[in-house]
Amino acid sequence: MALEKNESRPVAEKGEHIIARHLIDDDSIKEEKNLVIDGVDVSGRWNTFILSRVDSEFDRSFFNEIKETVVGSRINRCWQCGMCTASCTVTPLYRRFNPRAFIYMMQLGNLKELKKYIDVAWRCVGCYKCSQRCPKQVNPAEMMEALALVVKKYFPEEVETKLKLDEEVKKIYEDMILGHGRLDLAKLHTSSMQKAGRAKELLGRIERDAIFKMAKDGRAFSILKLGKPRGWGRSKDAIENYLKNLKTIERNTD
Amino acid sequence: MAENILVIGGGPAGLNAATMLSELGVNVTLVERDSFLGGNPKKFKYKFLFPDMQPADNVIGELIKKAEAAGNIKVNYSSEVSDFKENGKKFDATIKSADKSEIKTFDSVIVATGFEHFDPARDAKYSYQLFDDVIDIKDLERMMGENNLLRPSNGKPPKKVAFILCVGSRDRHVGNQYCSRVCCTVSVKQAIELREHFPDCEAYIFYMDIRTYGFFEDLYWKSMEEYDVQIVKGRVAEITSGPDNTVVCKGEDTLLRGPFEIQFDMVVLASGMEGGPQSPEISKKLGIELDEHGFLKPENVTLSPFKSNKDGIFLAGACTGPKAISDSITEGAAAAMNAYTYAVKNR
Numbered sequence: 312m313a314l315e316k317n318e319s320r321p322v323a324e325k326g327e328h329i330i331a332r333h334l335i336d337d338d339s340i341k342e343e344k345n346l347v348i349d350g351v352d353v354s355g356r357w358n359t360f361i362l363s364r365v366d367s368e369f370d371r372s373f374f375n376e377i378k379e380t381v382v383g384s385r386i387n388r389c390w391q392c393g394m395c396t397a398s399c400t401v402t403p404l405y406r407r408f409n410p411r412a413f414i415y416m417m418q419l420g421n422l423k424e425l426k427k428y429i430d431v432a433w434r435c436v437g438c439y440k441c442s443q444r445c446p447k448q449v450n451p452a453e454m455m456e457a458l459a460l461v462v463k464k465y466f467p468e469e470v471e472t473k474l475k476l477d478e479e480v481k482k483i484y485e486d487m488i489l490g491h492g493r494l495d496l497a498k499l500h501t502s503s504m505q506k507a508g509r510a511k512e513l514l515g516r517i518e519r520d521a522i523f524k525m526a527k528d529g530r531a532f533s534i535l536k537l538g539k540p541r542g543w544g545r546s547k548d549a550i551e552n553y554l555k556n557l558k559t560i561e562r563n564t565d
Numbered sequence: 566m567a568e569n570i571l572v573i574g575g576g577p578a579g580l581n582a583a584t585m586l587s588e589l590g591v592n593v594t595l596v597e598r599d600s601f602l603g604g605n606p607k608k609f610k611y612k613f614l615f616p617d618m619q620p621a622d623n624v625i626g627e628l629i630k631k632a633e634a635a636g637n638i639k640v641n642y643s644s645e646v647s648d649f650k651e652n653g654k655k656f657d658a659t660i661k662s663a664d665k666s667e668i669k670t671f672d673s674v675i676v677a678t679g680f681e682h683f684d685p686a687r688d689a690k691y692s693y694q695l696f697d698d699v700i701d702i703k704d705l706e707r708m709m710g711e712n713n714l715l716r717p718s719n720g721k722p723p724k725k726v727a728f729i730l731c732v733g734s735r736d737r738h739v740g741n742q743y744c745s746r747v748c749c750t751v752s753v754k755q756a757i758e759l760r761e762h763f764p765d766c767e768a769y770i771f772y773m774d775i776r777t778y779g780f781f782e783d784l785y786w787k788s789m790e791e792y793d794v795q796i797v798k799g800r801v802a803e804i805t806s807g808p809d810n811t812v813v814c815k816g817e818d819t820l821l822r823g824p825f826e827i828q829f830d831m832v833v834l835a836s837g838m839e840g841g842p843q844s845p846e847i848s849k850k851l852g853i854e855l856d857e858h859g860f861l862k863p864e865n866v867t868l869s870p871f872k873s874n875k876d877g878i879f880l881a882g883a884c885t886g887p888k889a890i891s892d893s894i895t896e897g898a899a900a901a902m903n904a905y906t907y908a909v910k911n912r
């Protein structure tokens with residue numbers, strides 16, 4: 312049986328022939344856009360498969376890996392009561408950020424599920440409210456650190472694409488702090504919008520009005536006059552040193 | 566000459582032990598720190614008992630009546646054992662009340678000092694002290710016993726009530742890792758009673774596990790199938806105040822994956838059982854062992870759950886851990902048998 316791709320023929324959208332298409336995830340459809348078998352064109356309709364969505368494995372090696380880390384050592388304690396998620400600062404803003412559910416996915420090694428949350432997985436702000444409530448003292452706040460490490464290690468490409476903007480904004484933030492010893496919110500906002508390709512919005516009415524107001528009451532100029540904090544050099548060295556160490560740690564856990 | 570046996574604590578366990586011993590012809594001295602008999606069920610006016618919802622008086626009233634009617638049980642109300650010494654195989658105890666104190670020699674001793682209700686004020690996240698409409702299962706038992714099921718804040722019938730399980734139990738932060746065993750069953754029982762009284766009142770139970778073990782499960786099924794009690798999976802992490810004199814339960818619905826903040830007009834906390842201050846006190850005074858949960862420790866939890874580590878001193882009821890009244894009564898009988906055997910052997 313000869314398999315041969317025919318690039319020239321234009322075909323329909325993936326899974327277009329499935330009647331209840333809206334019920335099925337993209338990932339669950341297997342289909343060659345252009346496929347000819349033994350000279351017969353079976354593109355689209357004839358080679359569409361819906362993959363089973365049954366979980367068929369609990370991957371304990373993943374659990375063991377998390378348990379080895381300092382931050383994730385208490386993963387075996389969690390009994391899924393939900394008190395962490397209930398007290399979390401971030402969940403009400405991003406319902407998809409759910410510390411309890413993430414811990415469960417890590418316990419069962421369900422990377423397929425975890426992958427769907429890469430964009431929010433690192434959103435923990437480190438307030439430790441969850442750890443204060445957790446009846447088993449799992450320390451879920453630190454479990455979220457374990458999660459961030461895992462996500463980086465197992466999904467480097469997704470992190471690269473989905474978190475690119477975040478990384479860039481983080482860089483702007485770091486440079487600003489290290490360079491000036493101060494956070495210039497206006498500048499951070501402008502640079503982030505530029506990176507996101509949304510610079511145009513900066514010229515909207517609200518922004519224009521704000522700039523005008525700040526120029527009028529003099530705040531805009533006082534910001535420009537702000538210097539560096541006293542003795543900044545030493546603090547700067549300390550922070551740079553810390554960031555360098557952090558990178559080494561991350562590399563070692565990879 | 567008849568044997569002399571000391572029973573400390575006049576709850577279900579101590580009462581049954583005393584009555585059985587009296588039937589064997591033993592002279593029983595019963596020491597009770599309260600001014601009445603019947604233990605916690607009497608103190609908090611339990612009205613109907615799980616598992617079969619029979620009136621508490623059928624059980625507790627009956628036990629008290631028997632003990633009081635027996636000619637050879639000397640009940641010492643509002644009193645305690647102030648001093649305790651071993652005397653060969655026997656024991657010298659000083660029994661002290663407000664107006665007198667007497668020393669007596671006993672052939673053996675039964676400790677039935679019971680439990681204390683966990684004080685929910687100790688777990689600040691549940692705002693028990695802040696809001697009138699946040700009560701706990703012992704408060705609700707008492708309210709039902711007094712024929713008053715109305716909202717404490719305004720005296721109106723409740724329209725929407727939440728039960729929160731595992732308060733003061735199974736939580737490292739409050740220091741109690743164990744399960745209190747009865748609070749799930751008490752909660753479903755009370756939810757049924759509420760729905761019976763106020764058919765318009767919705768009842769929800771927030772749970773992590775529902776532990777209506779053995780035949781207690783019948784009540785759990787009944788609460789759902791006959792009374793439409795709704796269970797929601799997730800432990801509540803905080804109680805705050807809401808608009809229109811409501812209280813808000815904040816938690817995660819772990820099945821739906823997401824936080825909720827729901828208004829109720831009454832919240833009932835299923836507070837658990839603790840060894841109370843009496844367990845370490847008695848442990849010290851009598852020289853018997855305390856366990857890591859704050860209850861008295863049996864010599865062997867499986868082989869001899871009614872024996873202390875000291876020969877001649879026996880244990881019965883909730884002083885060795887959370888349990889139902891039936892178990893407490895059974896242990897009272899077991900301890901009585903063992904205390905009697907010990908006394909006869911060392912006559």
Ligand SMILES: Cc1cc2nc3c(=O)[nH]c(=O)nc-3n(C[C@H](O)[C@H](O)[C@H](O)COP(=O)(O)OP(=O)(O)OC[C@H]3O[C@@H](n4cnc5c(N)ncnc54)[C@H](O)[C@@H]3O)c2cc1C
Binds near residue numbers: 577613614702837881
């Ligand atoms: C809210 C709630 C509802 C419940 N409802 C039910 C139910 O419906 N059905 C059921 O089967 N079980 C129920 N239980 C369980 C039941 O309360 C216990 O099983 C039972 O009370 C235990 O009996 P006890 O005699 O061991 O202890 P207790 O009832 O605690 O009695 C101990 C007695 O000892 C006295 N005492 C303590 N220390 C001393 C001392 N140092 N000197 C002298 N006296 C002392 C106390 O004053 C008390 O009278 C419920 C429990 C709770 C928390």
Ligand code: SF4
Binds near residue numbers: 395399434439
């Ligand atoms: S530490 Fe992170 S996970 Fe925990 S409550 Fe705060 S934001 Fe949520």
Ligand code: SF4
Binds near residue numbers: 389392410441445
């Ligand atoms: S609060 Fe603790 S035990 Fe409960 S789900 Fe969160 S991490 Fe697990």
Ligand code: SF4
Binds near residue numbers: 731
């Ligand atoms: S009996 Fe139920 S409510 Fe009580 S501690 Fe055990 S699981 Fe929690």
